Amino acid sequence: MENKYDPIFHRVSVRQWLDTPVEAEKTERLLRAAMAAPSSTNQQPWEFYIVTNKTLLKSLASCSQYASCLARAQQAIVPVWRRKCRLPEFAPIDLSIAMEHIWLEADALGLGGVWLSLATYEERMKKAEDILSLPNDVRAFAVFPYGYPKMERAQQERYDKARVHFIS
Numbered sequence: 001m002e003n004k005y006d007p008i009f010h011r012v013s014v015r016q017w018l019d020t021p022v023e024a025e026k027t028e029r030l031l032r033a034a035m036a037a038p039s040s041t042n043q044q045p046w047e048f049y050i051v052t053n054k055t056l057l058k059s060l061a062s063c064s065q066y067a068s069c070l071a072r073a074q075q076a077i078v079p080v081w082r083r084k085c086r087l088p089e090f091a092p093i094d095l096s097i098a099m100e101h102i103w104l105e106a107d108a109l110g111l112g113g114v115w116l117s118l119a120t121y122e123e124r125m126k127k128a129e130d131i132l133s134l135p136n137d138v139r140a141f142a143v144f145p146y147g148y149p150k151m152e153r154a155q156q157e158r159y160d161k162a163r164v165h166f167i168s
Contacts (some may be wrong), residue, residue: 007104007105007107007108008104010107010155011103011104011106011107011155012112012149012153012154012155013113013114013115014068014112014113014114014146014149015114015145016069016072016149016150016151017072017073017074017112017145017146017147017148017149017150018147018148018150019074020147020148021074022074022075022111022123022146022147022148026109026111027050027075027077027126027153029078029105029109029114030102030106030109030111030146031048031102032105032106032120033101033102033104033105034046034048034077034079034099034101034102035055035075036097036101037094037097037098037100037101038097038099039090039094039097039098040086040090040091040093040094041086041087041090043085043086043087043090043091043094044094045081045082045085045088045091045094045095046079046080046081046082046094046095047079047080047081047082047138048077048078048080049077049078049080049132049134050075050076050077050078050131051075051076051077051078051143052074052075057070057071057073057075057076057130057145058070058071058094059130059131060076060078060120060132062127063116063118063124063127063128063131063143063148064116064117064118064121064124065114067093067116067143067147069114069116070116070143070145071077073145073146073147074147075145075146075147076130076143076144076145076146077102077140077143077144078100078128078140078141078144079095079099079102079141079142079144080134080138080139080140080141081094081095081138081139081141082137082138083137083138083139084137087107091139091141092119092120092141092153095119095141095142096150099141099142099144102144103115103144106146110148111147111148111149112146112147112148112149113144113145113146113147114144114145115142115144116142116143116144116145117142118140118141118142118143119139119140119141119142123142125139125140125141126145128140
């Protein structure tokens with residue numbers, strides 16, 4: 001196999017960042033990547049909130065026992081879906097694809113982040129919505145804190161032939 005850079009095989013969860021601010025152009029690239037994602041019936045149910053307020057980031061850290069890194073983050077993207085989209089039952093799938101696009105683009109730009117799930121935990125979603133004073137017509141999906149990683153580490157090899165089954 002070729003040893004060429006590929007964000008799919010390089011991306012890792014990053015929970016510690018340098019104090020270096022992320023350029024606005026890079027944040028826009030992340031959002032462009034997210035909005036390039038396919039969605040069910042092309043409904044594009046997403047909107048994105050960029051959080052840079054340190055107090056709000058620290059408050060968001062209380063949304064889940066896994067979110068403590070938010071207290072140290074410089075910024076985060078909070079993707080939400082509009083309640084009144086054509087196929088609301090597919091919105092979490094659509095947002096998952098958009099999140100993966102954000103994560104892979106972050107890696108390609110030399111940034112790192114981590115996907116902190118809110119959906120489908122009602123209490124997490126509601127808490128984030130309240131902290132951010134989001135409008136009632138959207139649902140908080142996740143939080144993606146990101147920045148320049150403090151350290152580099154290799155992705156684990158996860159391929160397992162035993163999990164591959166051919167049906168002829």
